[in-house]
Amino acid sequence: MPPQLPPATAGxxxxxxxxxxxxxxVLGLDDDxxxxxxQFAYTEPGxxxxxxxxxxxxxxxxxxxxxxxxxxxxxxxxxLRAALLHHRRN
Numbered sequence: 001m002p003p004q005l006p007p008a009t010a011g012x013x014x015x016x017x018x019x020x021x022x023x024x025x026v027l028g029l030d031d032d033x034x035x036x037x038x039q040f041a042y043t044e045p046g047x048x049x050x051x052x053x054x055x056x057x058x059x060x061x062x063x064x065x066x067x068x069x070x071x072x073x074x075x076x077x078x079x080l081r082a083a084l085l086h087h088r089r090n
Contacts, residue, residue, distance in 0.1 A: 012039065015072050022080050023054055033058045039072045054084070 020035045029035065034057040041050055050071040057063045066083050068075055 012072060019052070019054070019072060019075060019080065022077050023056070023084065026077075026081055026084050027056065029056065029058075037072070054080075 016037045019037050023035050036055040039052050048069045052068045052072045054066045068083050
């Protein structure tokens with residue numbers, strides 16, 4: 001049986017899956033391309049307390065990464081489109 005996640009973690013995992021699916025659609029990715037989305041918490045001064053990182057890892061080609069300076073549960077499809085399409089991959 002898989003481990004049980006605390007409710008807050010389970011909700012975040014569900015949201016990260018939704019964002020991952022949106023990234024796939026926005027970028028027109030195939031099933032062989034991995035999409036990893038993680039939310040990070042920071043305590044350093046001058047950094048946002050939470051930010052979300054999107055990584056796209058194709059089987060052939062270069063990996064790409066974007067950072068959205070918002071918590072995952074506050075990111076909309078519009079936010080993702082703006083980040084992925086406006087700010088070129090880095």
